[in-house]
Amino acid sequence: MVNDRVVTELPRHAEVVIIGGGIIGVCVAYRLAEAGTDVLLLDRDSLGGGSTAKAAGGIRSSFTSRVNLELGLRGLAEYGGFAARHGVEIDFRRDGYLYLITDPAELPEFERCVGLQNSYGVRSRLVDPAEARRVSPLIDVDGVVAALWSPDDAKATPDSAVQGYAKVARRHGAVLRTGVEVVGIDRDGDEITGVRTSAGLVRTSVVVCAAGAWSGRVGEFAGVDLPVRPYRRQVVFTGPVAGLGESVPLTIEMPSTFYFHREGTGLAMSFCEGDGDPGFDTRYQPGEWLPKLAEIAGRRVPAVLDAGIKSAWAGLYEMTPDHNQIVGRSVSLPGFFYATGFSGHGFQMGPAVGAVLRDLCLGREPEIDIGELDVRRFAGDQAGSREHNIV
Structure with missing residues (x-):
């Protein structure tokens, strides 16, 4: 007492x-x-x-505005030295970020973003589909016109x-x-x-x-x-995925926003179908969302079709206009x-x-x-x- x-x-x-x-x-x-x-x-x-x-735990420099880039770079530097500085392990890993570009009309914006990032010393660059697959062997690059690869981006817990x-x-x-x-x-x-x-x-x-x-x-x-305003986002976690490498970049398909990253022996996957109505409901509701996720995931990461879903949850994004x-x-x-x-x-x-x-x-x-x-x-x-x- x-x-x-x-x-x-x-x-x-x-x-x-x-x-x-x-x-x-x-x-x-x-x-x-x-x-x-x-x-x-x-x-x-x-x-x-x-x-x-x-949160997915991504830590990146691959932003598209000056202020976000500077904030992200500070996060990378701080988290990179967190365990040594504070004596707490946060599972920091530089597995990189890979953006798969499927709409040719978006290429000029990505080129502008790379230029901004490079001006800050970020090693991001545009790569062709073949190199994107070498970076992330799980992916199918059908329909991918290019990719933005940022090798120094990271993930932590x-x-x-x-x-x-x-x-x-x-x-x-x-x-x-x-x-x-x-x-x-x-x-x-x-x-x-x-x-x-x-x-x-x-x-x-x-x-x-x-x-x-x-x-x-x-x-x-x-x-x-x-x-x-709060908006619900849902994530699924797969069972073991065949061919899962030790290093898996956080991979994002644009403009669908489908993404995946390594989670244990499987993957965490999600995509944003649209904000919908704001609210604090954090119940996982697969509804029409899960079949759409399965369609994108099966097309982009075929190995997940044999992995099955182990668990899932919903959380809140805090969104501004x-x-x-x-x-x-x-x-x-x-x-x-x-x-x-x-x-x-x-x-x-x-x-x-x-x-x-x-x-x-x-x-x-x-x-x-x-x-x-x-x-x-x-x-x-x-x-x-x-x-x-x-x-």
């Missing part, structure tokens, strides 16, 4: 309260605590129990990274509490005065919203519009910061965003210019271009 009280009791004051214990929240907590800030992180579930728990960052955040003095739901944010004019929770009131003047798919509601508590994250500080409520709406990119961008939010909260200029990610871009018709290479 005493131990339970220790776990659930909340500090009555914190310099910064972070709402959300996924990869973004724990990265922000770590960076702020490392800088000497008094931090309290709250999550109504378990750490990483939301979207992070069901999201839950291990969350637990690792939580460990080092606590080591620096951060307080992380799970099973505590935020039910309101108190404010006096344009100043935050506290966060109301299921375990009592915490006085604070600074709140960071890192609540992923649930960020819209947190924004409502603060009177700040965060246009983040332009499929780019919103990161910044509220103009109307200066003590309210947000890092959300990553549209499937949160895991790989977590390390960089942790540093960005630390700097914003401490009044510093971030190393990465995230001006174009400000939520105000959605006022009128100012939303940016969609990220092209999105799954």
Whole structure:
């Protein structure tokens, strides 16, 4: 009983309260605590129990915009040295990313993307179908006109990274509490005065919203519009696949968005049929989706037809109107910061965003210019271009 009280009791004051214990929240907590800030992180579930728990774990530089590329490169660098730096193994592997291009009209955009990536030192390049098959022997390249191969992109285990960052955040003095739901944010004019929770009131003047798919509601508590909506995504896991190599790149067919990557002795596979209606339903519902997945997978990765489906799940993508994250500080409520709406990119961008939010909260200029990610871009018709290479 005493131990339970220790776990659930909340500090009555914190310099910064972070709402959300996924990869973004724990990265922000770590960076702020490392800088000497008094931090309290709250999550109504378990750490990483939301979207992070069901992330594919891809970490890439193969983005199509300057800001996403810089965030992705920071993630690759941080995760690549994670085990040595923090003493936590996250199964980091540089198996690469391979984009299969099936529409010739998309080639100019991929050529532009490669040029941008190469200007940052990324070793991505366009290859012909034969080389794509040498890189990923499982695939059938019928209908593939070219492919983008990014050999230094990687994969890691999201839950291990969350637990690792939580460990080092606590080591620096951060307080992380799970099973505590935020039910309101108190404010006096344009100043935050506290966060109301299921375990009592915490006085604070600074709140960071890192609540992923649930960020819209947190924004409502603060009177700040965060246009983040939850959309279901489903993934199936196959049984053992014949001919599965030791190194399997995360392979994506464009524009269908069908993708697969190695998962044990089999593959994890999915594709996006369209966003549909937003909602928090995470029940796996194969319906018409599974036969369509099977058709694409059988055509592109024929070996999976003999592997069968071992398991499946559904999770949530936190989507914004332009499929780019919103990161910044509220103009109307200066003590309210947000890092959300990553549209499937949160895991790989977590390390960089942790540093960005630390700097914003401490009044510093971030190393990465995230001006174009400000939520105000959605006022009128100012939303940016969609990220092209999105799954």
